[in-house]
Amino acid sequence: MSQVPAAARALRVLRFLASQPDPVALDRIARTCELPRSTAYHLVNTMIDEGFVVHLEDERRYGLGVAAFEVGSGFARQEPLQRIARRPLAALVDETGYGGHLAVLHGRDVLYVLEERAPGRPPLVTDVGVRLPSHLTASGRAILMALPASQVRALYPDRSAFADRRGTGPTSLSALRTLLSEARQRGYAVEDGDVSEGLASVAAPVLDHNGHPVAAVAVTFPTGEAPDAAAVAVRTTAGSLSRRLGG
Numbered sequence: 001m002s003q004v005p006a007a008a009r010a011l012r013v014l015r016f017l018a019s020q021p022d023p024v025a026l027d028r029i030a031r032t033c034e035l036p037r038s039t040a041y042h043l044v045n046t047m048i049d050e051g052f053v054v055h056l057e058d059e060r061r062y063g064l065g066v067a068a069f070e071v072g073s074g075f076a077r078q079e080p081l082q083r084i085a086r087r088p089l090a091a092l093v094d095e096t097g098y099g100g101h102l103a104v105l106h107g108r109d110v111l112y113v114l115e116e117r118a119p120g121r122p123p124l125v126t127d128v129g130v131r132l133p134s135h136l137t138a139s140g141r142a143i144l145m146a147l148p149a150s151q152v153r154a155l156y157p158d159r160s161a162f163a164d165r166r167g168t169g170p171t172s173l174s175a176l177r178t179l180l181s182e183a184r185q186r187g188y189a190v191e192d193g194d195v196s197e198g199l200a201s202v203a204a205p206v207l208d209h210n211g212h213p214v215a216a217v218a219v220t221f222p223t224g225e226a227p228d229a230a231a232v233a234v235r236t237t238a239g240s241l242s243r244r245l246g247g
Contacts, residue, residue, distance in 0.1 A: 009035060009043055014052060014068060019210050023056055023063030023150045054154045063150045069105055081215060082114050084244050085206075089116045089217065092237045096230045098219040099124050102206075103139035106131060108155050108163075110140040110216070124199070124220055133163040135176050138201035139216040141189035142238075145180040146205040146213035152180070169194040188231045189216075198223050202231045204238035209246030217241065 012033045017024070030040035044062055047053040051067030085102045093100045093116045101124075102114035109131040115124070134140025135156070144152055153173060156162065162171045170176040183189040192200035203218030217238045219230050 006043075009033065009039070010047060010052075013040070013043060013047065014064075017053065017062065017064050018068070018212065020063075021211075022148050023054075023059065023061035025061055029062060054150075056150055059150075061150075063148065063154070066107060066155060069151070070107065081245075085114055085215070085217070085241055088237050088240055089114060092116075092217065092219065092233055093118050095233050096219050096221075097121075098221040098230060100217065100219045101139070102215055102217055103137070103143075103203075104215045105134060105140070105143050105213070108134055108161060110134050110137055110143065112139075113215075124196070132195060133165065133169075135162060135179075136165055136169040136191065136194045137218075138189045138191040138203035139218045141179060141183055141191065142203035142205045142216035142218070143213040144176070145183040145189055146207065146211075149177070152176070166194060166197070186231075188235055190227065190231075192223055200225075200227065202227045202234050204231075204235045205242075206238050206245065207242040214245065215241075 013029060016029065016032055026040055026044065027037065029035070029044065030037045033040065035043070044053050048055055048065070051065045054063050054065045056063065082102070089100050089102060097118055099118045099121050100116045101112050103110040103112045112128055112130050115128050132140070134144055156173050156176060159172055170179055188202050188204045190200065190202050199220055200223045201218050201220040203216045205213040206215040206217060208214050217234055219234055221227065221230060
């Protein structure tokens with residue numbers, strides 16, 4: 001038995017919420033996690049205060065908050081994921097001839113944690129340690145398209161959440177949802193000129209054992225070059241990494 005019952009209960013709730021495709025009602029949290037309803041209520045409200053849970057009042061449901069994704073991104077930024085991805089990313093760059101990178105979600109930004117430059121290609125802005133707005137990048141859109149709609153809404157509650165870089169890209173939740181819906185239908189996300197003029201990218205999500213996106217794999221190429229072959233290679237690489245993570 002845990003010597004810190006409250007911590008064990010909180011982690012049990014987090015693990016349960018992370019396994020669900022959509023936010024859930026309090027009664028279901030209490031029942032599944034074997035908690036008294038009053039205990040579950042106070043527990044999730046404390047977790048809301050800390051940013052690990054969000055309460056969707058209109059639906060009377062609870063889902064993971066931004067802080068939970070930051071913890072997940074923290075794991076993804078550590079060496080295990082980079083070590084797993086290094087060789088597949090290098091192989092992807094060799095296959096496509098384009099620069100490739102691995103990015104993770106950090107709040108509303110993506111953080112680039114691994115980059116592989118293609119010989120003869122100019123350097124990109126997506127160097128290791130660089131952060132860019134998720135909604136403007138292919139990598140960010142690839143991660144967002146794999147998140148539940150409620151989590152995307154929590155990340156982008158109003159227009160002020162949509163940072164601007166070049167005067168392009170979505171500026172509202174409805175516009176972002178349209179982009180993400182198109183990306184899901186294709187199976188990969190795209191970006192053309194929203195980050196750097198004359199450059200486009202394609203990206204696909206890397207999923208963990210719960211089906212949640214922990215990272216995205218992408219390649220960047222000059223605007224106008226056909227992305228189809230690159231998209232197939234990116235999806236194959238992301239799928240391989242997902243399987244390594246149990247996804």
